[in-house]
Amino acid sequence: MLTGVAVGLTCFAAFIVAHFVLFHFREVRDRAVVVLAIFVAAMGACFVFSALVVRHGGDLAASRGPLLVASLSGVLLMCALLILYMPFYYTIATSLSVRTLITVQRSPNREISLAVLKAKYVAVDLVRRRLEAMVQSDLLVSDGGGFRLTRKGRLIARVFRLIKIGWKLGPGG
Amino acid sequence: MKSILLVLAASIVYTGLVTTIFRVIVVRRRIVLMCGLFLITLAPFIVVHAVTPPNLGFLPPGLTAPARWVDLGFGTFLYVAAFFGGILQVYNLADRGFSLRMLIDIYESPDGVLTAEDVFERYSSGRGLAWMYQKRLDGLLDRGLILIVGGSVRNSEKGRKVALAYEWLQRFLRLRGGY
Numbered sequence: 001m002l003t004g005v006a007v008g009l010t011c012f013a014a015f016i017v018a019h020f021v022l023f024h025f026r027e028v029r030d031r032a033v034v035v036l037a038i039f040v041a042a043m044g045a046c047f048v049f050s051a052l053v054v055r056h057g058g059d060l061a062a063s064r065g066p067l068l069v070a071s072l073s074g075v076l077l078m079c080a081l082l083i084l085y086m087p088f089y090y091t092i093a094t095s096l097s098v099r100t101l102i103t104v105q106r107s108p109n110r111e112i113s114l115a116v117l118k119a120k121y122v123a124v125d126l127v128r129r130r131l132e133a134m135v136q137s138d139l140l141v142s143d144g145g146g147f148r149l150t151r152k153g154r155l156i157a158r159v160f161r162l163i164k165i166g167w168k169l170g171p172g173g
Numbered sequence: 174m175k176s177i178l179l180v181l182a183a184s185i186v187y188t189g190l191v192t193t194i195f196r197v198i199v200v201r202r203r204i205v206l207m208c209g210l211f212l213i214t215l216a217p218f219i220v221v222h223a224v225t226p227p228n229l230g231f232l233p234p235g236l237t238a239p240a241r242w243v244d245l246g247f248g249t250f251l252y253v254a255a256f257f258g259g260i261l262q263v264y265n266l267a268d269r270g271f272s273l274r275m276l277i278d279i280y281e282s283p284d285g286v287l288t289a290e291d292v293f294e295r296y297s298s299g300r301g302l303a304w305m306y307q308k309r310l311d312g313l314l315d316r317g318l319i320l321i322v323g324g325s326v327r328n329s330e331k332g333r334k335v336a337l338a339y340e341w342l343q344r345f346l347r348l349r350g351g352y
Binding site for chain 1: 285345
């Protein structure tokens with residue numbers, strides 16, 4: 001198990017470095033797909049390296065159990081780290097609160113009028129860009145008359161609407 | 174495998190508890206309650222993990238971890254990840270998700286189709302986008318990241334550090350950011 005944990009940690013670190021380096025040096029269009037592809041490759045590497053380390057310690061045929069525990073714990077550790085990391089990544093990429101802080105920071109004298117800030121962010125353009133991003137993610141389709149949900153978008157909307165009702169969260173947003 | 178099964182069971186119990194509380198009591202600071210409840214359930218999780226046998230009485234030898242303390246540490250980490258990366262993120266998305274709210278607004282619209290202008294007006298069941306942005310500003314104020322004085326917005330010292338850190342990350346990753 002310790003083998004799996006160590007290999008999982010190493011492969012996750014490699015995943016972080018790989019997508020940071022790639023995004024820094026290359027213009028990437030569909031970042032979510034690329035992040036997922038690099039992560040899947042890192043998981044594959046985790047499985048292979050776990051097998052190699054377990055094999056190095058004994059006969060692979062006699063060590064199917066340890067191999068399963070090592071690779072499962074490594075892959076699980078990576079998945080756990082990914083679900084902790086991705087909200088942070090999306091905070092960097094899309095958070096409106098973070099964007100607001102940066103806008104204030106970039107303003108002359110590090111100060112901006114509340115009215116100007118609201119004019120910038122309470123805007124139809126902001127909504128349109130998000131909707132278009134969701135079209136790219138296959139959650140919506142745009143047919144000229146407006147935006148409609150795709151099958152995937154409808155499923156997500158339904159599931160989260162149920163969660164909101166179940167937890168009595170109100171409309172939110 | 175023992176850790177995975179115990180984390181699964183603990184997550185189900187936790188979700189049941191938090192659902193019951195949300196349905197019975199009106200909670201103002203839900204995140205504080207969720208984190209507190211998580212800490213309360215973490216203690217029994219560790220105790221159960223420590224006192225149960227490595228095979229839980231039914232797992233085959235190949236699926237048991239020989240190092241008990243490593244398994245306990247791994248299980249605790251998985252439970253922490255399941256909470257902070259799973260349950261709490263689902264809550265955050267359901268309660269604050271900007272894009273998600275748009276999807277639900279379109280889903281709830283009579284014709285199932287909305288223009289950008291419609292979404293702007295009807296956002297969050299008719300509250301509008303101005304309400305959403307005010308909620309973000311209130312959140313930044315609550316966390317002491319900004320100061321609003323005489324109609325002007327400034328970053329606090331903490332806000333300045335956060336802005337600089339994220340700006341650097343956005344530049345490094347070549348993200349336009351914010352949308």
